Amino acid sequence: MMELLQYEFMKNALLAIILASIACGIIGVYIVVKKIVFISGGIAHASFGGIGLGYFLGINPVWGIIPFSIISALVMGLVSKRTKIPEDTAIGIIWALGMSLGVIFIGLSPGYAPDLFSYLFGSILTVTTTDLVVMLILDLVIIKVVFLFYKEFLALSFDDEFATVIGVPTMKLYLLLLCLIALTIVVLVRVVGIILVIALLTIPAAISKQISTNLKKMMFVSIFVSAVFGVIGLILSYQLNLASGATIVMVSVIGFLLCQFLKLCKR
Amino acid sequence: MINSNHNTKSECKVDKIPNKKKQEIISLKNIWVSYDDINVLEDINLSIYEQEFLGIIGPNGGGKTTLLKVILGLILPSKGEVKVFGRKPEENREYIGYVPQYPLFDREFPISVEEVVLIGRWGKSKYFKSYNQIDKQKAQEVLDLVGMLEFKNKQIGRLSGGQQQRVFIARALVTDPKVLLLDEPLASIDTLLQTGFYELLERLKKKMSIVLVTHDLTAVSIYMDKVACLNRRLFYHNSKEIRLEDLEATYRCPVDLIAHGIPHRVLRKH
Structure with missing residues (x-):
């Protein structure tokens, strides 16, 4: 086991899991309690356009995905809240638009x-x-x-109508939260990829929600849970020679089912 | 508008409550609200004065919640003018305490009763700072006032509907509002507890105006100063009296009798 750590790529992989767990542990909590899983999935997929843009411009795709995911987050947030288009329809359209742009950019790029x-x-x-x-x-x-907007994000997540009534700038905060989701997706993209990112954004937070009494505690628990899943998934994928991202997701899903089973037994 | 000298008739209405220069705090003038060309509210005119308890009754779908949301500035009327303390509602939201009908929250949300009430203090707190001792003190006071202090560390979802309702009243009171808007507050309260609930409102009335909307005719209470009927249009005579014809116009069907808990009467003898 320990000999795995002698490899540079293993050390990097473990560090990546820790860093990814911090982002998805914190932001996943908001995604789960505010029930914005679908829009988060939409932002993740649409950010594929940014990857394509990176290839097209011949730069590191990370520099394409950061601005692209933030812009798609803002557009999705604004279109779904400020127009008469139903929210899920708007998300679906922008989701597909981002992905098609990515495919077209890659097609236009020289070489493969x-x-x-x-x-x-x-x-x-x-x-x-x-x-x-x-x-x-x-x-x-x-x-x-x-840390700076903890109070505001709590008010927004718990009851956004009441938050609006007492003057909390809910729309701006919602857009800020979507931008944080976009950044979290960038953090996670190397670990599980944009297609599977939604698993890490929801499963650890959903598990920790069952045992947490407040949001802060829920964040720490979900960081821990996602780090554990990440490490187990990494070791399994290495030893069984499986795709790492998919293995981590499989471990998370099994972990989730186990927790549900334990919850049923406790009753 | 009403010139008292002009009143030549000797039989003056007994149940008319004189407005002893009470300050008008909320005014709605010719308010129309429509969704997709369907009118939800038509030509609403309403004044709410300080320290007054107004009950608004009307059938479900009659626009009661919409009316409250217009006062809160959550819904912009298609026509007409709303003023809260002389300004636009969204500029004076700190004066309004709002208790929604079914607060849209997740019953498993990891949040304590105290944290829920503290959210109400947001407007008094500063950006980038957590809630301070004054906020916490105030939250304790209002939780005590509604009789929920002992539950302050409980997760909100673990409470009964009536208890949650009291927590949401505390959340609305924690900023010392000048007017309290209650949307169907009795829906989750046991009939036996209603008297206690009205006594709480009676105490609150010394400090603020109260607007209570409900579809339940039996919720009309002795504690209300004025009663209005709403079904797209508002039938209101700036008094406590409900006229049978207004009720029938509101509910679009004959209303037989309003049976109340004993010692009070809202309708004139007829």
Whole structure:
């Protein structure tokens, strides 16, 4: 077991899991309690356009995905709340639009797209030091913003109508929260890829919700839970020679089912 | 508008409550609200004065919640003017305490009763700072007032409907509002507890105006100063009296009798 840590790529992979767990542990809590799983999935998929843009421009796809995911988060938030188009319809349309843009950009790019698959389904064993630095910075941004707006995000998540009545700028905060979701997706993209990202954004938080009495505790528990799933998934994928992202998701789903089973037994 | 000298008739209405220069705090003038060309509210005119308890009754779908949301500035009327303390509702929201009908929250939300009430203090707190001792003190006071202090550390979803209702009243009271809007507050309260609930409102009335909307005719109470009927249009005579013809116009069917708990009467003898 310990000999795995001698490999540089294993150390990086473990660090990536810790950094990813912090982001998805914190933001996943808001996604679960505010029930915005669908829009989060939409932002994740639409950000594929950013990956395509990165290939097209010949830059690191991370620099394409950051602005692209933030813009799609804002557009989705505004279109779903400020127009008469039903929210789920708006999300569905922008979800598909982002992905098609990505496909078109990649088609227009010269040559072929190396490791495109790793952005879709994750490739934790190829995480570079640059990736880790980007993840660390985004984690710090997420922690800082949540720390500053903890009261406001709590009011917004618990009862946004009442929050609006007492003057909380709910629309702006909602858009800010969607931007944090976009950044979290960027943090997670190397670990599980944009297609599978929604699993890490929901499962750890859903498990921790069952045992937590307040949001802060729920965040710490879900960070811990997602780190445990990540490490187990990583080891299993290495030993069984399976795709890492998909294995982590499978471990999370099994963990979720186990928790549901234990909950049933307790009754 | 009403010139008292002009009243030549000797039989003056006994149950008319004189407005002893009570300050008007909320005014609605010619309010129309429509969704997709269907009118929900038609030509509503209403004044709410300080320290007054107004009951608004009407059938479900009659626009009661919409009317409250217009006062709160959550719904913009298609025509007409709303003023709260002389300004737009959204500019004076701090003066309004709102208790929604079914608060839209997740029963498993990990949040304590005290934290729910503290959310009400948001407007008095500062950005980037957590709630301070004054906020917590105030939350304790209002929880005590509604009799929920002993539950302050409980998760909100673990409480009964009536207890949750009292917590949401506390959340609305924690900023010392000048007017309290209650949307169907009795829906989740046991009939036996209603008297206690009205006594609480009676105490609150010394400090604020209260507007209570309900579809339940039996909820009309001795504690209300004025009663209005709402079904798209508002039937209101700035008094406590409900006229049978208004009720029938409101409910679109003959209303036989309003049976009340004993010692009070809202209708004139007829």
